[in-house]
Amino acid sequence: MKIGMSHGAGGEVMQNLISDIILKNIKNKRVNGGVGLDDLDDGASIPLGDLEIVLSTDGHTVDPLFFPGGDIGKLSIAGTVNDIAVMGAKPLAITNGMVIREGFPADDLETIVKSMDAVCQETGVSIITGDTKVMEQGKLDEMIITTTGIGVVNKGEIKRDSSLKVGDKIILSGSVGDHGMALMSYREGFGFDTDLQSDVAPIWEIVEKALAIGGVTSMKDPTRGGLANALNEIANKSGVGLLVEEDKIPLKEPVIAVSEMLGIDPYEVANEGKVIIGVEKELADETLSAIRKTRYGAQAQIIGEVTEDNHVILETSLGGKRILEAPIADPVPRVC
Amino acid sequence: MKIGMSHGAGGEVMQNLISDIILKNIKNKRVNGGVGLDDLDDGASIPLGDLEIVLSTDGHTVDPLFFPGGDIGKLSIAGTVNDIAVMGAKPLAITNGMVIREGFPADDLETIVKSMDAVCQETGVSIITGDTKVMEQGKLDEMIITTTGIGVVNKGEIKRDSSLKVGDKIILSGSVGDHGMALMSYREGFGFDTDLQSDVAPIWEIVEKALAIGGVTSMKDPTRGGLANALNEIANKSGVGLLVEEDKIPLKEPVIAVSEMLGIDPYEVANEGKVIIGVEKELADETLSAIRKTRYGAQAQIIGEVTEDNHVILETSLGGKRILEAPIADPVPRVC
Numbered sequence: 001m002k003i004g005m006s007h008g009a010g011g012e013v014m015q016n017l018i019s020d021i022i023l024k025n026i027k028n029k030r031v032n033g034g035v036g037l038d039d040l041d042d043g044a045s046i047p048l049g050d051l052e053i054v055l056s057t058d059g060h061t062v063d064p065l066f067f068p069g070g071d072i073g074k075l076s077i078a079g080t081v082n083d084i085a086v087m088g089a090k091p092l093a094i095t096n097g098m099v100i101r102e103g104f105p106a107d108d109l110e111t112i113v114k115s116m117d118a119v120c121q122e123t124g125v126s127i128i129t130g131d132t133k134v135m136e137q138g139k140l141d142e143m144i145i146t147t148t149g150i151g152v153v154n155k156g157e158i159k160r161d162s163s164l165k166v167g168d169k170i171i172l173s174g175s176v177g178d179h180g181m182a183l184m185s186y187r188e189g190f191g192f193d194t195d196l197q198s199d200v201a202p203i204w205e206i207v208e209k210a211l212a213i214g215g216v217t218s219m220k221d222p223t224r225g226g227l228a229n230a231l232n233e234i235a236n237k238s239g240v241g242l243l244v245e246e247d248k249i250p251l252k253e254p255v256i257a258v259s260e261m262l263g264i265d266p267y268e269v270a271n272e273g274k275v276i277i278g279v280e281k282e283l284a285d286e287t288l289s290a291i292r293k294t295r296y297g298a299q300a301q302i303i304g305e306v307t308e309d310n311h312v313i314l315e316t317s318l319g320g321k322r323i324l325e326a327p328i329a330d331p332v333p334r335v336c
Numbered sequence: 337m338k339i340g341m342s343h344g345a346g347g348e349v350m351q352n353l354i355s356d357i358i359l360k361n362i363k364n365k366r367v368n369g370g371v372g373l374d375d376l377d378d379g380a381s382i383p384l385g386d387l388e389i390v391l392s393t394d395g396h397t398v399d400p401l402f403f404p405g406g407d408i409g410k411l412s413i414a415g416t417v418n419d420i421a422v423m424g425a426k427p428l429a430i431t432n433g434m435v436i437r438e439g440f441p442a443d444d445l446e447t448i449v450k451s452m453d454a455v456c457q458e459t460g461v462s463i464i465t466g467d468t469k470v471m472e473q474g475k476l477d478e479m480i481i482t483t484t485g486i487g488v489v490n491k492g493e494i495k496r497d498s499s500l501k502v503g504d505k506i507i508l509s510g511s512v513g514d515h516g517m518a519l520m521s522y523r524e525g526f527g528f529d530t531d532l533q534s535d536v537a538p539i540w541e542i543v544e545k546a547l548a549i550g551g552v553t554s555m556k557d558p559t560r561g562g563l564a565n566a567l568n569e570i571a572n573k574s575g576v577g578l579l580v581e582e583d584k585i586p587l588k589e590p591v592i593a594v595s596e597m598l599g600i601d602p603y604e605v606a607n608e609g610k611v612i613i614g615v616e617k618e619l620a621d622e623t624l625s626a627i628r629k630t631r632y633g634a635q636a637q638i639i640g641e642v643t644e645d646n647h648v649i650l651e652t653s654l655g656g657k658r659i660l661e662a663p664i665a666d667p668v669p670r671v672c
Contacts, residue, residue, distance in 0.1 A: 001442040008436065008470030018468060021442060025449045028462035031429045036464050044464035046429060048488065049385055057431035057484055059469045093367045093382060095393035097433070097482040100344065106337040106357060113361045126364035128372050128380035131482075132354060133395045134344030135670065141475035146433040146467075146482035148393055152384065334471065 008061075009329035010224025010270075015040075035087075041161050042083040042220065043149070052155050056083035057148040063334035065112070065142050068182045069197030072145055073115030075272060078202045079223070079336060080149035081123050085207040086219040086275060088159030089151030091123060096130035097146040102137050112143075123202045125149075162237035163218045168306040169284035170242060171277040173206050173291060174199065174299040175250035176227045180269025180332045181258045188262065196254040199296075201273030206297045209290040215283025220276050224330045228267040230276055231312045232326035241309025244324070247317045248303040268327040270335040278306065345665035346560025346606075351376075371423075377497050378419040378556065379485070388491050392419035393484040399670035401448070401478055404518045405533030408481055409451030411608060414538045415559070415672060416485035417459050421543040422555040422611060424495030425487030427459060432466035433482040438473050448479075459538045461485075495547075498573035499554045504642040505620035506578060507613040509542050509627060510535070510635040511586035512563045516605025516668045517594045524598065532590040535632075537609030542633045545626040551619030556612050560666045564603040566612055567648045568662035577645025580660070583653045584639040604663040606671040614642065 006013040023029070023038050030036025034045035034052065043056030060076040070078075077094060084091040096116070100109065120127060178199035185196050203221065210216050218238060222230035227249070235242045251266060259266040273296055279287045284302055291297035307313075312324040342349040359365070359374050366372025370381035370388065379392030396412040406414075413430060420427040432452070436445065456463060514535035521532050539557065546552050554574060558566035563585070571578045587602060595602040609632055615623045620638055627633035643649075648660040 003436050003438060003440040003442060003445065003470055005438050005470050005472065008468055014468060017442075018466075021446050022449055022466065022468070025446060026453045026456070026463050028453075028456045028460070030464055031462050034464070036462065037466065041465075044429070044431070046464070046486065048387060048389075051384060053384075053389060053486070055429070055431055055465055055484075055486060057433045057465060057482070058467045059433040059435045059480075059482060061435055061469045061471055093380070093391070095380070095391055095484050097393045097395040097484070099395045099397055099480055099482075100339050102339060102341050104339040106339060106353075109339065110357050110361060113358055117362045117364075120362070120364045124364070126367050126372070127362050128366055128370070128382070129377075129391055129393060130354075130358065130373065131394045132344055132350065132358070133397045134339055134341050135397055135477065136341065139477035141471065144395075144435055144480060144482075146393070146395060146435075146480075148391075148431050148433070148482075148484035150382065150389070150391060150486070 005333050006329035009333060010229055011327045011329040013329050042086050045158055047155055050155055052153050052158050054084055054087045054089035054151040054153060056080060059144060059146040060336060061144055061334050062336055067186050067198055070200040071112055071115050073112035074119055075200050076145040076147045077116045077119035078200050079272060080147040081125060081202040081204055082221045084149040084151035085204040086221050088157060088211060089153040091125050091149055091151045091204055093126045093128045093150050095148045096127050099133045099135060099144045101140045101142055102134055104143060119202055123204050159216060159219050161218055161220050161234050164234060164238035164240050164278040164306045165217055166240055166306050166308050167281050168217050168278040169281050169302050170304045171279055171288055172301055172303045173275045173297045175252045176271050177255040177266030177269050179272040180335055181255045183335055184262060184332050185258045196258060199271055199273035201296045203273060203275045203296060205294045206275055206291050209294055210277055210287050213283050213287045213290055215280035215287055216277055218278040222271045222274055222276055223336055224270050225327050226268045226270055228324050229326045235312055241307040242304055242312045243307050244304035244314050246314045248301045250299045250301060264331050269332050270330055341669050342665035345669060346565055347663045347665040349665050378422050381494055383491055386491055388489050388494050390420055390423045390425035390487040390489060392416060395480060395482040396672060397480055397670055398672055403522050403534055406536040407448055407451050409448035410455055411536050411672060412481040412483045413452045413455035414536050415608060416483040417461055417538040417540055418557045420485040420487035421540040422557050424493055424547060425489040427461050427485055427487045427540055429462045429464045429486050431484045432463050435469045435471060436479045437476045438470055440479060455538055459540050495552060495555050497554055497556050497570050500570060500574035500576050500614045500642045501553055502576055502642050502644050503617050504553050504614040505617050505638050506640045507615055507624055508637055508639045509611045509633045511588045512607050513591040513602030513605050515608040516671055517591045519671055520598060520668050521594045532594060535607055535609035537632045539609060539611045539632060541630045542611055542627050545630055546613055546623050549619050549623045549626055551616035551623055552613055554614040558607045558610055558612055559672060560606050561663050562604045562606055564660050565662045571648055577643040578640055578648045579643050580640035580650050582650045584637045586635045586637060600667050605668050606666055
């Protein structure tokens with residue numbers, strides 16, 4: 001077997017690769033009984049005293065490096081901050097591993113580093129250590145940034161992607177499909193002259209406000225594989241179903257337009273500044289209000305609720321129902 | 337300016353890139369007063385309660401992936417374990433970010449993952465989370481593994497690469513030049529049929545035994561830029577000089593042979609299983625004995641001592657002296 005593009009695109013094909021080749025061959029997969037490698041959560045944890053240290057890592061290969069709404073620098077910090085945040089931990093620091101192609105313009109590198117810095121300042125996160133490598137011309141396409149985040153949460157307060165309870169409400173923090181469609185339309189030659197922008201942003205403020213209300217049961221950021229993948233993953237792992245009101249899912253006009261033009265489902269492409277939050281139903285409205293006051297949460301919606309079923313069901317206002325399946329892979333390659 | 341190979345090869349050129357483009361543009365560089373980005377130590381730390389969390393990250397681009405004595409999998413885990421160890425912290429866990437070329441053989445990936453697992457089992461470290469990306473044919477040469485390590489040490493017991501004291505003895509845990517020369521000779525077509533093997537190995541056992549004696553002041557693993565770079569870095573940062581007895585530096589016969597054949601200084605090429613340890617002179621002999629009983633420390637030597645000078649001086653048994661300068665860059669590219 002040879003590795004294919006779909007092995008890195010989220011979804012089922014990637015899960016199989018990870019299970020068959022990676023998990024099977026690694027013996028030590030967790031520390032101190034924390035969240036480990038085979039939990040396949042957004043990150044892992046190490047219980048230490050009264051705290052739980054949360055770690056998450058992501059290699060960023062986005063193509064192109066600069067896209068409408070952001071660049072690989074912003075993406076790498078926001079993406080890692082978000083993976084720490086959805087586990088309920090306060091992000092503290094990032095490590096920055098960069099591999100750069102020989103001949104890469106130093107000015108572009110500086111722009112990218114400044115983008116990283118901006119997200120760090122916005123979220124109060126520090127870049128505390130790093131590593132820089134250079135590969136020869138022809139051996140690497142531009143650059144790869146691998147960021148690892150570390151956060152902390154009080155022991156027992158970590159949020160898992162497997163702890164939805166029947167009756168919980170599902171909050172989505174804003175519109176979906178923006179990142180994947182912005183990348184795709186840019187690659188198709190629409191350039192920067194479009195209303196379509198990536199949503200890349202740190203969602204820690206949203207999570208922090210939601211956690212403060214006290215009803216959050218489970219969270220996930222819908223990146224590779226999009227909303228469809230994230231909803232199915234969080235439902236499957238929790239052993240529950242979801243009933244989602246399709247009309248409540250925010251979709252921007254240009255995302256709808258491009259998705260129809262390219263024949264790509266906006267629910268299956270990556271988002272980089274959104275979060276799905278399961279909340280106890282009694283606290284759902286209060287949590288929604290708190291989220292709507294945040295910088296990136298103004299368009300948040302309660303999109304549905306957790307059921308005893310074992311499918312993710314989309315229901316339209318006219319009463320039509322369909323099963324939302326997890327995609328085999330994200331239809332847009334090199335999306336993050 | 338464009339990024340050149342020497343910007344990723346350790347040494348002075350890389351330090352300039354890091355200072356001018358990275359450090360200058362990042363505002364938040366440390367957390368809770370711990371070791372931060374601009375300390376340019378082997379890793380960083382975050383003080384939390386009675387503990388200090390130590391983090392280190394490394395992107396592995398070694399060419400070829402499989403070389404005499406090891407492969408990228410062994411290198412990535414050992415390298416990161418070693419960076420945590422030289423800060424005096426017990427390595428606990430690793431995060432594993434892999435970027436793989438489309439078409440990469442799954443069998444090779446499995447071999448690499450098994451190599452990672454073997455070092456983890458040897459050192460008691462766990463791989464607790466990861467990320468997998470795939471890049472198109474022609475956009476990436478084989479694969480890159482970025483590992484981030486996390487370790488813990490009691491607050492105040494962290495070892496810095498800037499804390500050598502005048503009078504300390506310098507212990508080197510074994511022969512130098514093995515890794516760089518093994519890679520170089522393999523690339524020159526000598527293949528696997530040579531006595532020359534990479535020294536890639538985890539040095540945590542050596543460090544653990546040395547720390548238990550109580551006299552360690554400072555440590556560094558001589559990777560990119562070799563022994564010459566590491567000795568100069570640890571001396572400069574500590575504001576001291578070193579007097580090293582050249583005849584005490586262990587060098588293997590095949591390393592000497594290849595270095596003469598290729599005209600490459602064995603002190604300037606990378607090692608991946610060695611450590612330089614500064615020790616209070618009263619405890620130097622006891623520390624050396626403890627190190628010599630470890631799996632990878634049998635050839636350890638006290639190679640010199642810390643002086644009030646501000647150079648690294650090599651002295652031969654005949655009394656000849658010369659200054660050992662830090663190399664501009666590692667003469668062997670893509671060494672780790």
